[in-house]
Amino acid sequence: MNLIRYLYRQSARLLALASISGALGGLASAGLVILINRGLANPHQLPELALGFFGLCAGMLLCKLCSELSLLHLTQSAIFQMRIDLSRKLLATPLKRLQTLGKHRLLVILTEDVHTFTAAFEWVPLLFVNAVVTLACFAYLAWLSWSLLLILALFLLVGLIAFHLAERGPLSHLERVRQQKDVLYQHFRSLIEGSKELQLSNARGEAFVERVIRPGADEFRVRFLRGMAGYSVVANLGTLLFYLNLGVLLFVVPFWLPQSITVLTSFTVTLLYLVRPISDLMIALPSLRQASIALTRIRQLDAELSSEAQMAAPVGNAFASQGPTRLLLNGVCHRYPGEHEDHPFLLGPIDLTLEQGELVFVVGGNGSGKTTLSMLLLGLYAPESGCVVLNGVEVDDDNREQYRQHFAAVFADFHLFEHLLGDDGPGAEQRTADATRYVKALGLGHKVSIVDDRFSTVELSTGQRKRLALVSAYLDDKPFYLFDEWAADQDPTFKRVFYMELLPELKARGKTVIVITHDDAYFSQADRVLKVENGRLTQVEAQAAYA
Numbered sequence: 263m264n265l266i267r268y269l270y271r272q273s274a275r276l277l278a279l280a281s282i283s284g285a286l287g288g289l290a291s292a293g294l295v296i297l298i299n300r301g302l303a304n305p306h307q308l309p310e311l312a313l314g315f316f317g318l319c320a321g322m323l324l325c326k327l328c329s330e331l332s333l334l335h336l337t338q339s340a341i342f343q344m345r346i347d348l349s350r351k352l353l354a355t356p357l358k359r360l361q362t363l364g365k366h367r368l369l370v371i372l373t374e375d376v377h378t379f380t381a382a383f384e385w386v387p388l389l390f391v392n393a394v395v396t397l398a399c400f401a402y403l404a405w406l407s408w409s410l411l412l413i414l415a416l417f418l419l420v421g422l423i424a425f426h427l428a429e430r431g432p433l434s435h436l437e438r439v440r441q442q443k444d445v446l447y448q449h450f451r452s453l454i455e456g457s458k459e460l461q462l463s464n465a466r467g468e469a470f471v472e473r474v475i476r477p478g479a480d481e482f483r484v485r486f487l488r489g490m491a492g493y494s495v496v497a498n499l500g501t502l503l504f505y506l507n508l509g510v511l512l513f514v515v516p517f518w519l520p521q522s523i524t525v526l527t528s529f530t531v532t533l534l535y536l537v538r539p540i541s542d543l544m545i546a547l548p549s550l551r552q553a554s555i556a557l558t559r560i561r562q563l564d565a566e567l568s569s570e571a572q573m574a575a576p577v578g579n580a581f582a583s584q585g586p587t588r589l590l591l592n593g594v595c596h597r598y599p600g601e602h603e604d605h606p607f608l609l610g611p612i613d614l615t616l617e618q619g620e621l622v623f624v625v626g627g628n629g630s631g632k633t634t635l636s637m638l639l640l641g642l643y644a645p646e647s648g649c650v651v652l653n654g655v656e657v658d659d660d661n662r663e664q665y666r667q668h669f670a671a672v673f674a675d676f677h678l679f680e681h682l683l684g685d686d687g688p689g690a691e692q693r694t695a696d697a698t699r700y701v702k703a704l705g706l707g708h709k710v711s712i713v714d715d716r717f718s719t720v721e722l723s724t725g726q727r728k729r730l731a732l733v734s735a736y737l738d739d740k741p742f743y744l745f746d747e748w749a750a751d752q753d754p755t756f757k758r759v760f761y762m763e764l765l766p767e768l769k770a771r772g773k774t775v776i777v778i779t780h781d782d783a784y785f786s787q788a789d790r791v792l793k794v795e796n797g798r799l800t801q802v803e804a805q806a807a808y809a
Contacts (some may be wrong), residue, residue: 268557269333269386272340280332280390287325288394290318295535296402299528330387337383344560345376351567354663357642363566366448371563374443375556382553385546392539399532406532407525410511417507425500432492433551435485440555442482449475490548497544504540508533580661581668583653586618587741587774589639593648596634609634609797611648616776618741621769623785624778626794632778633674635794636744639776641666670738672731674746674778681716682737690715693737700736704729705756725751732764743768746778761787 269277297315301308352360352368360368404411453460453475460467512530515521521529595610609631616622626632637643638650641662650657650665657665682697697712706729711718717730728751735743749757761784768775777788785791793802 292398
C-alpha cells in the first residue's frame with residue numbers, strides 16, 4: 263500500500279488511467295475463463311463463442327499494454343523526481359548535518375535503497391493486472407456458486423492469517439539485512455580509502471578482511487538467506503495450500519454439498535487459471551517487502567534533510583555594495599569535538615577583517631582550528647556566537663546561502679568534478695576558452711583538453727588533479743578565494759607558480775584570497791600572516807609564524 267500511496271501522490275491522473283485500463287484488462291482476462299467454461303459445457307456453441315473469445319484477447323492485450331505503459335511512465339517519473347528532490351535537499355542541508363548523517367549511510371540510501379525501490383516497480387504492472395484478474399474470477403465463482411465460494415474464502419482466510427504470522431520471521435531478517443547494508447558500506451569505504459595502507463602490510467590487510475569485512479558480510483549472508491528462504495517456504499506452502507483447497511472443493515465438498523458437474527468443472531478450470539496470478543503475487547512479495555523497507559529509509563532521510571524542496575536561485579544580492587568588498591568576523595566562536603569527549607575544543611572568539619584585494623596566509627599546527635575557521639569563513643558552518651558581516655550586512659540563516667555564493671575554494675580533501683559546472687548561455691564558449699588557457703598555464707595541456715564542457719580525463723596524480731580543481735575555482739570568478747594546503751602536493755616548479763604568479767594575479771584582479779599553508783618560504787608574498795593557535799587567531803610577522 264505504501265507504493266500505491268506514493269504513486270498516487272506523484273500523479274493521480276496516470277494512476278487512475280492505469281487502474282481503469284488494468285481493471286478492463288483483468289475483466290477481459292476473466293471473461294476468457296468464462297467463455298472457456300461455456301465452451302466446455304456447451305460444445306455446440308463453440309462457433310458462436312469464438313468471435314467473443316478472440317475479441318476479448320485483443321481487448322485484453324490493448325488494456326494491459328495501456329495499463330503497463332501508464333504505470334511504467336508513472337513509476338519512472340516518480341523515481342526520477344525522487345532522485346532530483348533528494349539531491350537538491352542534500353545540497354540544501356547544512357554541512358554539519360551531512361557530516362552527522364555519515365557518507366556511508368547517504369550512499370546506501372541514494373544507491374541501494376533507490377535501486378531496491380526501483381526494482382520493485384517492475385512488478386507493479388503485472389501484479390496490478392493479476393489482482394484485478396483474481397478479483398474478477400472470484401466474482402465469477404460467486405456467480406457460479408455462493409456456497410463453494412464461501413468455503414473457498416474460509417480456507418483462504420485461514421491461509422492468509424497463517425501467512426501473515428509466518429511472514430514475521432522472514433520480514434525481520436530482511437529488516438536486519440537493510441541495517442547490515444549500512445555497516446558493509448562503511449567497511450567497504452574504509453577498504454577503498456585505506457587500500458594504500460593495507461597493501462603495505464599483508465598482515466593488516468588480511469586482518470581487516472577477516473576481522474572487519476568477513477563478520478559483516480557473513481551477517482548479511484545469513485540474514486538474507488534466512489529471509490529469502492523463509493519467504494520461499496511460505497510462498498510454496500501457500501501455493502500448496504491453494505491446491506489443497508482445490509482438492510477439497512473437488513473431491514470432498516461434493517459428498518456433503520452436492521454440485522452439478524458443470525459448476526465443479528467451471529470452478530476447477532477457473533482456480534487452475536488463477537494459479538499463475540497468485541503465484542506471481544507470492545513470488546513478488548519479498549521484493550515488495552524490501553521496497554517497503556527501502557522506502558521507509560528514504561523517507562527517514564528525506565525528513566532528516568533540509569525541508570527546502572529545491573534550491574531556488576537567490577533573488578537580487580543582499581550583500582551588494584558600491585564600494586570595496588569587506589568581510590568582518592566579530593566575536594565568532596564555534597565548538598567541535600576535541601581530544602577529550604567531555605571538553606569540546608573552542609575556536610574563538612575570532613575578530614577578523616578582510617579587505618578587498620588582500621592576500622592573507624593562515625598558519626597553525628594540526629588541530630589548531632584552521633579548517634574550522636575556513637568553514638566559518640565560507641558559510642558552511644554557522645557560528646555559535648558572534649556574527650559574520652559582509653559589506654555591512656550580517657549573515658544569518660535567511661541569507662547564508664546567498665553569502666556562500668561569494669566564495670570559491672579548493673579544499674585539502676577536494677573533489678574534482680569532471681564537468682565544468684556553470685550556467686549555460688552566451689558565456690559557455692568563453693568559459694571553455696578560459697579553461698583551456700588555465701589548463702595550459704598549469705602545465706597540463708599535454709594531458710588534458712576541454713571536450714564538451716568537461717575535462718577529457720581526471721585520472722591524474724593528486725597534484726595534477728589539484729591543478730584542475732584550481733582551474734574550476736578560477737572559472738567561478740568569485741570575490742573571495744580560499745585555498746587549503748593547495749601547494750602541499752605540488753612540485754617546486756608549480757609551487758612557485760602558485761605563490762609567485764597565480765596568487766598575485768588574483769590579488770591584482772581585486773580578489774580577496776585566503777591561503778592555509780605551511781610554506782614559510784613564501785610568507786613574504788602575503789599582506790598578512792595569521793596564526794591559529796589553541797583556538798585563537800593572532801597576526802604575526804612572517805619570520806615569527808612558527809615561533
